[in-house]
Amino acid sequence: MQDTKERIVSLADQLIKTRGYNAFSYKDISDPLEIKNAAIHYHFPTKTDLGVAVIEVELQHFIASTGRLVTQPEDKQLKFLFETFSKKHKEGLVCLMGSLSPDYETLPEPLQEKITDLSAAILKWTGACLEKGREKGLFRFEGDAYDRALLVISNLLASLLLSRVMGNKVFGRITNQLLRDLGAGK
Amino acid sequence: MQDTKERIVSLADQLIKTRGYNAFSYKDISDPLEIKNAAIHYHFPTKTDLGVAVIEVELQHFIASTGRLVTQPEDKQLKFLFETFSKKHKEGLVCLMGSLSPDYETLPEPLQEKITDLSAAILKWTGACLEKGREKGLFRFEGDAYDRALLVISNLLASLLLSRVMGNKVFGRITNQLLRDLGAGK
DNA sequence: TTGCATACTTACTTACAAGTAAGTAATTTT
DNA sequence: AAAATTACTTACTTGTAAGTAAGTATGCAA
Numbered sequence A, B: 001m002q003d004t005k006e007r008i009v010s011l012a013d014q015l016i017k018t019r020g021y022n023a024f025s026y027k028d029i030s031d032p033l034e035i036k037n038a039a040i041h042y043h044f045p046t047k048t049d050l051g052v053a054v055i056e057v058e059l060q061h062f063i064a065s066t067g068r069l070v071t072q073p074e075d076k077q078l079k080f081l082f083e084t085f086s087k088k089h090k091e092g093l094v095c096l097m098g099s100l101s102p103d104y105e106t107l108p109e110p111l112q113e114k115i116t117d118l119s120a121a122i123l124k125w126t127g128a129c130l131e132k133g134r135e136k137g138l139f140r141f142e143g144d145a146y147d148r149a150l151l152v153i154s155n156l157l158a159s160l161l162l163s164r165v166m167g168n169k170v171f172g173r174i175t176n177q178l179l180r181d182l183g184a185g186k
Numbered sequence C: 001t002t003g004c005a006t007a008c009t010t011a012c013t014t015a016c017a018a019g020t021a022a023g024t025a026a027t028t029t030t
Numbered sequence D: 001a002a003a004a005t006t007a008c009t010t011a012c013t014t015g016t017a018a019g020t021a022a023g024t025a026t027g028c029a030a
Helices: A002-018 A026-033 A037-043 A047-067 A074-090 A096-100 A109-135 A145-166 A169-182 B002-018 B026-033 B037-043 B047-067 B074-090 B096-100 B109-135 B145-166 B169-182
Strands: none
Touching: A002 A026, A002 A037, A002 A047, A002 A096, A026 A037, A047 A074, A047 A096, A047 A109, A074 A109, A074 A145, A074 A169, A096 A109, A096 A145, A096 B145, A109 A145, A109 B145, A145 A169, A145 B096, A145 B109, A145 B145, A145 B169, A169 B145, B002 B026, B002 B037, B002 B047, B002 B096, B026 B037, B047 B074, B047 B096, B047 B109, B074 B109, B074 B145, B074 B169, B096 B109, B096 B145, B109 B145, B145 B169
């Protein structure tokens, strides 16, 4: 039954994105799944192992999803990025970067490395997407494309965080303005 | 000795901005200050009380600082905002919004309210600053000023978070591009 | 000089998190 | 059919976090 293992990772993913890494415990997983905490330790000896697994799944998912989009025009690709965040927003989640970066200093090294890997992958992809899209005239913006990617990802990340604090309208306000600025339709 | 109380708040502030609210304990304060944990409970019966005090101090400080700037032109005022974040960046800290918003759901209600108050104050001030600055021709941007404030604050907030994960250069890249976009000199 | 408030310390309690050692039931391999 | 592997459970241990009750030293106030 590989099922339990996947369910553990999936729930841990949700917990990290709702409560944060330091604020969830094995009990938050074992209770709803109706297993014992030792069952989690069987699949993931330490909490670090579990955290690493969560990020790895997300990164693999990101690589697979973006891979499926390579033939599409860049404005459609960017739309995918926004929809990814929109989905999280609707579920009341923040992204892994937004959840883990504030606690970065308290995280075990393997987790730090993984979150850096994930962020680097997302930024690199976004930078390339913006660059090519601008060349094709799909986007309009000034300056280096990687710098622009930093701004876009910053805004998406923070839109999820600020939505929690300032209410759900914030997400739409930020993303709409962002797309307008880039000249990327609606 | 009101001194101890202030030192507790100051250290708690630092701890929240480095490790996050859920990742620090009274021991992280009592050890360096060479007091007992019960001494902290004397001044702040619960951790919630301490957290609330930290945010209140920050909000008061923000109100006082911005109050001192009312006579200055808006580009100088905005520069102050950027310098506030730059100072945090140099000290390896994130802002309270960035630190507390991911854990928002796990925070006790009084803390949630306070962080919302603080965020609202910062966003309102930034929105007004941008609005007036644009009228005077000091800034150039499209759309609603409050929406623009959301974008600016998002970027500043996230620049501190991403700096941790992706290295310190990120902060400068984001803030430089942001100021260029607003047409607000260097 | 007695009394009371301030600012603590000493010495606990309760709860819960992370992790482990040893055992077991069910399946798979040989 | 026996042996090993998988996927757990039972029952712990250790550590630490938050909080509290009772006591104490110091200064000031009546």
